[in-house]
Amino acid sequence: MSADTTPSNQEANPPVDGKELIRFDKVTKRFGGNTVLDDLSFGVDSGKHVTLIGPSGSGKTTILRLLMTLLKPEEGTIRVNGDYLTHEERGGKLVPAGEKHIREVRKNIGMVFQQFNLFPNMRVLRNITEAPVTVLGLSKDEAESRARDLLELVGLTEHLDKYPSQLSGGQQQRVAIARALAMRPQVLLLDEVTSALDPELVAGVLDVLRDIARSTDITMLCVTHEMNFARDISDQVMMFDEGHIIETGTAEKIFGDPDHTRTREFLSAVL
Numbered sequence: 600m601s602a603d604t605t606p607s608n609q610e611a612n613p614p615v616d617g618k619e620l621i622r623f624d625k626v627t628k629r630f631g632g633n634t635v636l637d638d639l640s641f642g643v644d645s646g647k648h649v650t651l652i653g654p655s656g657s658g659k660t661t662i663l664r665l666l667m668t669l670l671k672p673e674e675g676t677i678r679v680n681g682d683y684l685t686h687e688e689r690g691g692k693l694v695p696a697g698e699k700h701i702r703e704v705r706k707n708i709g710m711v712f713q714q715f716n717l718f719p720n721m722r723v724l725r726n727i728t729e730a731p732v733t734v735l736g737l738s739k740d741e742a743e744s745r746a747r748d749l750l751e752l753v754g755l756t757e758h759l760d761k762y763p764s765q766l767s768g769g770q771q772q773r774v775a776i777a778r779a780l781a782m783r784p785q786v787l788l789l790d791e792v793t794s795a796l797d798p799e800l801v802a803g804v805l806d807v808l809r810d811i812a813r814s815t816d817i818t819m820l821c822v823t824h825e826m827n828f829a830r831d832i833s834d835q836v837m838m839f840d841e842g843h844i845i846e847t848g849t850a851e852k853i854f855g856d857p858d859h860t861r862t863r864e865f866l867s868a869v870l
């Protein structure tokens with residue numbers, strides 16, 4: 600059981616390289632009678648880029664939604680940086696986590712969704728500065744300076760005064776990536792971030808993510824159907840089937856010489 604106190608600001612609690620940052624322990628998630636994740640345990644080390652692959656409905660997005668606390672597991676615990684996401688310690692006992700605790704742990708986690716979910720009534724710059732100012736308490740100047748650096752990273756410096764509706768889908772998704780990074784999360788969750796894009800816009804977004812994977816030490820957990828991208832960025836690939844990890848290994852191993860027949864069948868269908 601972790602005796603860590605919840606960090607009041609994620610920047611005060613940087614990840615230690617090689618340390619386990621995410622831990623699922625015997626997690627079961629059901630929707631009614633449908634058991635989507637079944638007694639699932641796995642860990643992700645700090646700084647690693649991990650891709651979840653597997654057939655539609657195998658539970659990949661559910662894992663990301665549990666980490667974002669958009670869903671709660673029926674059984675088991677989830678820890679981020681040693682802190683329980685699902686529970687908190689009170690008087691030496693684990694009790695279901697309260698809203699305040701969840702908000703604090705969640706500051707360590709950024710997510711980019713399939714649909715970009717930008718604030719339509721805010722210009723690009725404000726979309727990125729809003730949460731660092733209101734949630735982290737950064738000054739407007741600090742938040743803007745951080746946002747300008749990120750806009751440069753995602754190649755959108757010249758668009759900072761535009762509204763989301765004036766941008767292409769690919770540009771909007773790059774704003775969403777910058778917005779997630781502006782919170783300086785330890786973990787970036789990417790949920791099929793190119794699935795809603797026109798095909799000609801996909802490469803630009805994936806290039807930005809490759810760049811981020813190469814140039815930052817952020818931990819990435821990624822659900823994607825872009826297998827070449829997964830092969831490029833992943834330190835580890837987890838193959839899911841019916842709520843279980845049936846095989847995990849390096850990208851080279853899983854894409855080159857998987858052990859499991861289901862993995863082979865899945866990859867031959869999608870590659």
Ligand SMILES: Nc1ncnc2c1ncn2[C@@H]1O[C@H](COP(=O)(O)OP(=O)(O)OP(=O)(O)O)[C@@H](O)[C@H]1O
Nearest residue numbers: 630633635653654655656657658659660661662822
């Ligand atoms: N809110 C919900 N209510 C009921 N069932 C749900 C809900 N969310 C997901 N499910 C079910 O859980 C199962 C796993 O869904 P999930 O989205 O995690 O799969 P996935 O592996 O990400 O699939 P895909 O690759 O198609 O996105 C599916 O059977 C889905 O229908």
